Structures are given as structure tokens and as C-alpha cells.
Amino acid sequence: MALLNRLARGLRxxxxxxxxxxxxxxxMLPNVVVTVFSFNKPNGRFNYQWQHFSTDAWTHPCGVADLCGSLSLSLWIALWATVGATLLGTAIAFALARYRFRARSSAGTLVFLPMAMPEVVMAASLATLFLNMGxxxxxxxILIAHITFCLSFVVTAVKARVMSMDPRLEQAAQDLYATPWQTFRKVTLPIAxxxxxxxxxxxxxxxxxxxIITNFNAGSTVTFPMYVWGSAQRGTPVQxxxxxxxxxxxxxxxxxxxQLVGRRPRRS
Structure with missing residues (x-):
């Protein structure tokens, strides 16, 4: 009885x-399942039941037609969308956090709308816009659509960081005769x-x-998520x-x- 009481107190x-x-x-369980079934060799087209251990899919990851092509396309789109959204989002975040101008609150609301808007609504709106523009x-x-909905997340992350910055650090750099560019490069940018x-x-x-957004605005272009969705209907390859x-x-x-890089400044 005492042991049960100790277990109950420890549980609480x-x-x-x-x-x-x-x-x-x-x-983490779905990731574990995906990892385990990447070493499976199914007897049929569907990789849903464990059959035999095999490393064939790892040695031939591009053994399925158009798989690596769609993967390469998704990586390129993600890379350029990241560059575009990061550049635009950082500029917008600094403008919203540092400057006072008319319709500042309205601009902030418009920037955050894609985060609150359902993806299917945004996807249909962008598709309608592209159709009307011919x-x-x-x-x-796809790239324009991805930059549009990624922009809000960049603005949110960067704005939170900029608003937590101590403006006296930049003022101290200016007192030490740093130019605006030097202040931004050596003080503001490292903190942000x-x-x-x-x-x-x-x-x-x-x-x-x-x-969802890609499916509405891709046309005949097939990205990796669209390839996975299409292949799930006729057989999922192990690749x-x-x-x-x-x-x-x-x-x-x-x-x-x-995490390792972030711990070094604290240790020093």
C-alpha cells in the first residue's frame, strides 16, 4: 500500500x-513508421504491410519514374520561395516594428491575414487572380503563391525579434561614429x-x-507532395x-x- 502511494505521488x-x-x-510515431517501411520490400504496389527487409529503395532512390524530378522541383521552389519571402518579410517586419506611418495597423493586419485564412480560400483566390490575368x-x-503565404510567417518571426531588441545598442554604435550601414551590419543584423x-x-x-495551394496553382506541374498524393491512389513506392x-x-x-551553435555564445 505504501508503494502504491509513493507511485501515485510520483505520478502526480x-x-x-x-x-x-x-x-x-x-x-514521432508516424516518422518511425515511415522509416521502418523504407526498408520494406512489398509484394504488390502498396507499401502498407511489412513483407521483407530490403535496402533496394535506399540504393536506388530514383528508381521510380518522375519521383526525383518532382523532388528537385519542390526543392527549387522551396529555395526560391524562402529567399523571396525572407527578403520581403524582413523588410516588412523592420518597417512595422521601427517606423510610424499611416495605415500601419491596417498593413499589419493584411500581412497576417494569410496565416488566419483557410488554405483552400487563399488557393482559390490566387488561382482566380492568375486566371483573370491570363x-x-x-x-x-507556384512560386508566387508560396512566397505569398510564407511571407506572414517570416514577418511574425522577424518582427518579434526586432521588437525585443534594445535600441540603445544601435545608439551606442552611432555614438562610436559607426555609419548607418555599419550599425545595421554589425549590430542590428546579428541580433535579428x-x-x-x-x-x-x-x-x-x-x-x-x-x-493545397500548389494543387490549385500548379497546372500540369507536379511537385513532390502532388506526386505522393497521386501515387497513393495507384500504389505507393518505397522510395x-x-x-x-x-x-x-x-x-x-x-x-x-x-542548438549546438546557439550554446557557444552563452558558454563564451
Missing amino acids: RNLVVIAGLATLAFL VSFGFWT APGIVAGALLSFALSFDDF INVIGTAMFAIAVLCVLVG
């Missing part, structure tokens, strides 16, 4: 930790860099992963699991590297 004290670990395990659907319409990097990484992940596992491993590696 660590309930939040246990709930957090259980939630994390639940979130623009051919393809790479450029974590927010900029966070917005860029979030933009890349959202752009690479997007399906999709391989690419998914590789992307997950790269994302975890980036997070770990970021």
Missing part, C-alpha cells in the same frame, strides 16, 4: 512531464539573425510541404518513404546543429 508530481513525453512519442499555370504561379533564420527555415518547410526519412533526418540534424 511528474504528470506534466509524462504527458509531454507521451505527446512527443505520439507525434497567366499560365506552372513554376512561376535568429528571427530571420527561424522565418527562413519555416518558409522552406511550409513551401516544400504544401499541397517515397526513403525520401521522407531522409528529409526528417536532415531536419533533425539542422535543429541539433542550431
